[in-house]
Structure formats: C-alpha cells, structure tokens
Amino acid sequence: MTTEIKTNDTQWVAVFKGRLDTAAAVQTSEDVKPLLEVVNREIILDCTELDYISSSGLRIFLAIRKEAAEHGCKVIVRNLTADVRQVFIMTGFVSLFEIQ
Amino acid sequence: MKALDIHNQQILDEYTACLPVLQRMDSILQHVLQNVLDENGLAVTAVTTRIKTKESLAGKLARKGNKYSSLSDITDIIGARIVTFYTDDVDRIAAMVEQLFDIDWDNSVDKRRLHELDSFGYNSLHYICRLPQTMIYDSDRPLLNEIRFELQLRTNLQHAWASINHDTGYKSGVEIPREYVRQLNRLAGMLEMVDDEFSRIRTEINDYRRRVQQLVQNDKLDDVHLDGDTFNSYMQVKPFDRLNRRIAAINQAEIQEVPLDVYLRVFIALGCHTLGDVDRLCKKYEEDAYVLARYQLGNTDLDIIASSVGLQNICIVCILEQGGGKIGLTRLFNALNGENPQNALLAEQTYDQAMNLPFRNK
Numbered sequence: 001m002t003t004e005i006k007t008n009d010t011q012w013v014a015v016f017k018g019r020l021d022t023a024a025a026v027q028t029s030e031d032v033k034p035l036l037e038v039v040n041r042e043i044i045l046d047c048t049e050l051d052y053i054s055s056s057g058l059r060i061f062l063a064i065r066k067e068a069a070e071h072g073c074k075v076i077v078r079n080l081t082a083d084v085r086q087v088f089i090m091t092g093f094v095s096l097f098e099i100q
Numbered sequence: 101m102k103a104l105d106i107h108n109q110q111i112l113d114e115y116t117a118c119l120p121v122l123q124r125m126d127s128i129l130q131h132v133l134q135n136v137l138d139e140n141g142l143a144v145t146a147v148t149t150r151i152k153t154k155e156s157l158a159g160k161l162a163r164k165g166n167k168y169s170s171l172s173d174i175t176d177i178i179g180a181r182i183v184t185f186y187t188d189d190v191d192r193i194a195a196m197v198e199q200l201f202d203i204d205w206d207n208s209v210d211k212r213r214l215h216e217l218d219s220f221g222y223n224s225l226h227y228i229c230r231l232p233q234t235m236i237y238d239s240d241r242p243l244l245n246e247i248r249f250e251l252q253l254r255t256n257l258q259h260a261w262a263s264i265n266h267d268t269g270y271k272s273g274v275e276i277p278r279e280y281v282r283q284l285n286r287l288a289g290m291l292e293m294v295d296d297e298f299s300r301i302r303t304e305i306n307d308y309r310r311r312v313q314q315l316v317q318n319d320k321l322d323d324v325h326l327d328g329d330t331f332n333s334y335m336q337v338k339p340f341d342r343l344n345r346r347i348a349a350i351n352q353a354e355i356q357e358v359p360l361d362v363y364l365r366v367f368i369a370l371g372c373h374t375l376g377d378v379d380r381l382c383k384k385y386e387e388d389a390y391v392l393a394r395y396q397l398g399n400t401d402l403d404i405i406a407s408s409v410g411l412q413n414i415c416i417v418c419i420l421e422q423g424g425g426k427i428g429l430t431r432l433f434n435a436l437n438g439e440n441p442q443n444a445l446l447a448e449q450t451y452d453q454a455m456n457l458p459f460r461n462k
Contacts, residue, residue, distance in 0.1 A: 055353075055404045062356060062404075080442065082449065089450055090396040092409030094433065096358055099442050 003031035011042045014064075016050040020057035029060055036067040043068050045097075048079040053087050065096065076100055108161040114171040115157055121243045122151045122178055128236055129180050129249065136196050137182075144193075145183040145256050152177050171247075175207055175228045178249035183259045186302055187295045190253045194225055197251060201229035204248055222262055223292060224254040257291040309333065315375075322376030331364045334375050343386055343410035347393040353403040360408055366415050366435050382414050385421070388459040389413035395457055412436075416450055421459060426451045 001024035004015040014032055018024070035043055045061060047053075053061075061077070068075045077097045080088060088094045104112060115122075130149045137144060152160075157177070161168070168174055184190050197203075207228040228248050236244055254262065265284055268276065312333045315324050324330045340360075348355050372378045392413045397405075419428035429447035437443055 055402050058402075058404050080445075082445075085442075085446060085449055086396075086453070087400075087402065089446060089453075090393070090400070090409075091402055091404060092358070092406030092412050094446060095360075095362070095408035095412060095436055096356070096406050099437055099446070100440050 001028060003028050005031065005034050011044055012038050013044040013046055015046045015048075018050070019052040020050060020060070021052060021054045022056045025054070025056035025060060028057070029063075032060060032064060035064050037071075038068070038073055039071045041073050043073050043075045045075065045077045046079060047077060047081060047084055050081060050084050053084050058087070058091065058093060061093075061097070074098070104158060104161055105166075107166060108158075108168075111161060111168060111171050111174075112154065112158055115154065115177070118171060118243060118247070119151075121241055121247065124241070125178055125231060125244060125247060125249065126151050128231060129178065132200065132235065133180060133182060136200060137193070140192075140196065142189060142192065143185065144189065145185060145259075147180075147182050149178065149180040152179070175204070175248045176250040177247065179252070180249060181252040181254070181259075184253070184255050186299045187255050188299045188302075190225055190255060193253055194227075197227055197229070197253070200232075200235070201227070201251070202232045202245075204228040204230070207248075222265065223258045223288065224252050224262060227251045227253075255295050257295050261288050261291050305329075321379050322374050324375040326364070326367065326372055326374055326378060328361070328364060330375055331367075331378075332361065334378065335360055339379065339382060340407070340410040340414075343390060343414075344405070344407055346390050347397070347409055347413075348405055350394055350397045351401060351403045353397075353405045356404060356406050358406045358408050360411055362436055363408075363411055363415070366432060369431065369435065370415070370418060381418060382411075385414045385417040386410075388417040388421070388457070391457060391459065392417060392454060396453065416454065417459060420451070420454055 001016070001018035001020055004017075006013045006015065012035055014035060016028075020028055043064065045064070065075050067073075075097060076099075077088075078100045080099060088097075088099065126149050130147065133147050133149075137147065157174070160174070171177065182193055184193065204227075209226050211222050211224045211226065228250055230248055231245055233245050238244055261284075265288075268280070268284070309329060312324055312330050313336070315321070316330075316333050316337055321334070324334075344355055347353075367378050367381070370381065372381060389410060390413075393409065415432055416429065419425075419432055422428070424431075426444075426447045429450050430444050433443035433446045437446075
C-alpha cells in the first residue's frame, strides 16, 4: 500500500495504491497527516488504484473529512474501483463524501 | 478647526493619558458582548466597539464650548453597538446588558419611547454604562470602573435609517429642508412597520415549528405537510435509529452520524406529500432494507456505518420494488451526491447486488 501526496495552488491530492486494510492503516494515517493541516483548499482522495478499503481505511477518510470541514476544505473521493465503491454503498459512506 | 481653549486642551491631554485604559476597556467590552450573545445563542448582524479618535474628541470639545468639566463627563469616549436582525432581540439583549454592566440610568435613554404617537424618526436604545468591579478590577487602574461608555442597541433597519439620516442630515453641516426631513421620517415609520412584521413572522414560524413538533410527537403525521422544516422535526424523533441499530448489530459496527436532510427531495420524488406518507413508506420497506444490509454487510468485517445507511436502503428497496430499476437508483444517487457519472456505476452495482434478494421476487 502506498500513499502519495501531491499539491498545487488549489488542490491537495492523495493518491492511494493497493489495499488499505488494517495492517496498512497505521502507515497510511502517517502518510495523510499533511492533509489534516490543509486550509481552504480542495482535497482529492484519488482511489483509481485503491483495490480494497477496510473499516480502518474508512476511519482515515473520515478523519480527513472532519479536519477538512473545520479548515474550510472540500473533500472529493475520485474514481472508486468496484470493490471500494461497494464498501461505500454498504456502509452509507456515499452520503458522507462527494464521489466523482 | 479653531484651536481649543486651555480647559478643553486639558481634557484632550487627559484623553491621551487615559488611552491605554480606554484600549483595555474597548477590548474587554468587545469580548464580553460577543460572549454573552454566544452563550445565549443570539445571532446578530454586528457587534462593534470603538474609541473616539483624538480628532473627533477635539471637534466635539470645540463645538460644545465649556460643557464638559473633565473627560469623565463625556459618555461616548468609548462606544459599542449591537445591531440585531429583529426588534424583539433588542429587548432581549437590553435585559442582558442591564445585568452585565452598571447602568447610569439618568443618562441612558430609549429613543424608541421618546416619539410622540404621531411622530417617527431615530429609533435606538442607548445605555450609558460602567464596567462593574465584579467583571474587571485592577487596583492600579481604577479608571477601568469609572469611565463611562455608551452602548447602542438597534435593529438592522434602524441602523440603516440612522446611517442614511446621519449621512444626509448632519454630515453636510447644512440644515436640510423640512420637506426632506418629512420624507426621511416617513421612511422611519415604514421601517418600524417592517421591523414589527419581521418579528411577527419569526414568531409565527416558531409557533408553526412547535405545532409541527407536537403533531410529530403525537404521531399525527398525516396532518403535517412535507417540507424542509417539518422533515427536520420528523428527523428529531430519530425514526431510523432502530433500523440503524439493527444494521450496526450485524457487525457490531459504530454508527457515524451524518445529516439526512438531503433525503427530503428523495421522498418528494417518491411521491410523499405528508410526513404520514414518509412514515408509511419507511415502515413498509424497513424490513427489506434490513435484509439488504444484512446481505451486503454479513460477509464483511466492516464495523463502521453512516447513520444514513438505513434510510438509503429503504429508498433503494422502495425504488426497486416499485420497478424503478437502474434508472431510479441513478436518480437516487444523483439526488444524494449531485449529478456525476459515478452515480450510474453506483446504481448498477446496487441493482446487481439486490438481484437475488427475496423482495425482488415479491
């Protein structure tokens, strides 16, 4: 599992690759820490190559969403793969994030 | 501007010497006023404070001659103003102010009460106050409790009228013709009426909300038309908690609370006109919504769900049982997420997954 953070003038983008399961969650939580400090920007969670997400992964997404709301940021979850999309439907997380 | 005489120059020097105390008072005042409004949940348009500038004070002293014997005679060296949305709020804040500060009643004035029955004009409530020792005490700076300040309370409309009247009337320094004074005062009368109307409408809306909440609590949902307000009242009785708890129990999941107001337009699209319609629809599809969740979550170890999941599943089941198919589900996700191509994929996946469930064969 890898997480790459990119940024430009208007956006911060986190590119997730692999399986975001309980084992990977500790490192991913560290990797996304820069996103928790972002103010007044759009945050894109790019899931194009995210093969799986567990509850621990959902909690990381939630933490990003919570901090983003407090810092005036909008969070967009982009390009869900079929398996991850299924998790978002089953858990009702489709109502929590803007999904593109 | 003409030079001040020795007496007024002494008052101006006194002002300069007091400036640190004035700045501290100004800061305390801003903090205390904002705090009391926040604590009482009162939204206002503006809370402002200001210290009269040296130039402005010099101008006032020059205009008033020897009216003031010392700086403490001038009551508006520090001024604060609270501008409210509603005229009722002026009175609510007045009650708070009277408890917060030591009021100099001899110099405080309710301009709203000064008008004759047939006259209209400047409306505002002015208090002359001191900071009480219970609020702030500094033995090195007794002036903190001695210097008076002026606090004005008025509505948005009273503020607009006062500002425009000041701009057109006083600022030019030329007395304006009686005809224009009459026109401005006529407007003051109209704005007073508008202020009263805003307050009346707010009171009626609050009464309506209370009546709706009563009907919801007494289960008389067919009497309640479905709209944003009534849907919120319905949501306050948490009608989907039981279903969400059942779904959470499948994997001993925690429930993440999310706003559900976005579902109002879904229910309207599903043909609901009253809260009774919403309630019947939810009860009708609740069991199948649970079966769908059990089917989806049962084979996973997902132990976190959003509080929208019960309602989302009710809508999915309703759409599928009514033959809405993938198009109906896409519309549902469009309503929840905003239109984007991913919604068709969400719909297709949901549709395929629900294919084998018993309710599809009813």
